[in-house]
Amino acid sequence: MLDDAHGGLAAALADRTTSAVVAHSDSLVSERRLTDPAVEVVPDLASALVGAQLVVLRLPKSLDALDEMARTAAQLGAEDVRLVAGGRTKHMTPSMNAVLAASFEKVRASLGRQKSRVLHAGVAKKVKQEWPRQRHHDDLGLTVHAHGAVFAGTRVDAGTALLISQLHQLTDTDGTVVDLGCGTGILAALLARRFAHVTAIDVSAAAVASARLTTAGRVDVRRVDGLSECADASIATVVSNPPFHVGTTKDSTPTLDMIHDAGRVLLSGGELLMVFNAHLPYLPRLKHLGPTDILARDKDYLVTRTIHD
Ligand SMILES: C[S@@+](CC[C@H](N)C(=O)[O-])C[C@H]1O[C@@H](n2cnc3c(N)ncnc32)[C@H](O)[C@@H]1O
Structure with missing residues (x-):
């Protein structure tokens, strides 16, 4: 779980799966809200993504932030890693699909629901790490x-x-x-x-x-x-x-x-x-x-x- 602002998404994930849930939030303020004991909090992005099968994230405002998440997931995640990225439709742009498509073969957008939408990405490409x-x-x-x-x-x-x-x-x-x-x-x-x-x-x-x-x-x-x-x-x-x-x-x-x-x-x-x-x-x-x-x-x-x- 990446960039959960309030801890509720990570807790909901932990509630719905028997797999380990690992969370990383860029902001320390958000990180401190990851209080569910079933969630392992990791202070750096790369460590959080090692071996990940499913990466759930709140879409960041910055395309570069999204690119680093996607590249790192494609490089360090499990072979079958998938990414599910949600956001408010008004903050989403087609460039986000393009950024995900640089790291994943398959990218598709969900239908909108309650003014929000989810992008699904799967089949990781062999990508170069460009960050930092x-x-x-x-x-x-x-x-x-x-x-x-x-x-x-x-x-x-x-x-x-x-x-x-x-x-x-x-x-x-x-x-x-x-x-x-x-x-x-x-x-x-x-x-x-x-x-x-x-x-x-x-x-x-x-x-x-x-x-x-x-x-x-x-x-x-x-x-x-x-x-x-x-x-x-x-x-x-x-x-x-x-x-x-x-x-x-x-x-x-x-x-x-x-x-x-x-x-x-x-x-x-x-x-x-x-x-x-x-x-x-x-x-x-x-x-x-x-x-x-x-x-x-x-x-x-x-x-x-x-x-x-
Ligand atoms: C406008 S940027 C300036 C960055 C850099 N000093 C520069 O001039 O390029 C503001 C910075 O404040 C950081 N920031 C936001 N809230 C903060 C907080 N509560 N405590 C410390 N830093 C914070 C942001 O992460 C961001 O890096």
Whole structure:
């Protein structure tokens, strides 16, 4: 069972079969909801798929995430592995069939039911594993590694690029610098060139695996939900290109929570450097944390620096 958001699908599967049910959810938040004792929880995609006969998944938004799941299932699953992928019809595209067809001979869509639909894939092809991918960025002198489910793949997103252009404005520190929501680890890798103690945090297993490759052992990379495991007043600097989606839904709550928690973990005088889409409601919250300057802006994004009171 892949990417069950709430644990109910994995529990229902375990209830209906005598076979072992193994589950992997990219998000740690979803992983923690896999509480049925009959379900074995596995924190990485490949281990979950070794020997699998039936792979049930919630269709991810990203085609690259789906491609990595399908290729890994075709490569590591049992010889007769089948895949059953469900989603809301409004979020499904014919490209999803094409992605599955790269790894399986037979792909067909079910009839719709309650605004949802299922894609069935079977007869695994002999596929090459293409994940994680890598791309060297000459301008940054950095090779970015990316698993399928990670934000922006091997690209440097426009918001990330604007934030990178302002990293030089950070104050020097020997304290801990956190890249919060690190994705592929681009920001963490760049921060590690200047700061001795960099921690990269992401809730996504794909992000953490990618960031470990991108930062090549120079950064402490952790799969954690936000700043929850950071002690009070322990962090000198937080840098973040925060999430703006939860699954397929746009949601500002996780980032508002992160800003609130930054107030708890930052040392007095510590800095929060953040990039976000200018229409998002973060500025009032940031100003509540301490004096906040806009360091850069373009047609879409703002980069802000907040000094914690
Ligand atoms: C907009 S992406 C930025 C990724 C990367 N920093 C970059 O600029 O390319 C936001 C990241 O936040 C992560 N994220 C979402 N919710 C999180 C949470 N509760 N705790 C930690 N990271 C989270 C996502 O998995 C995603 O990698």
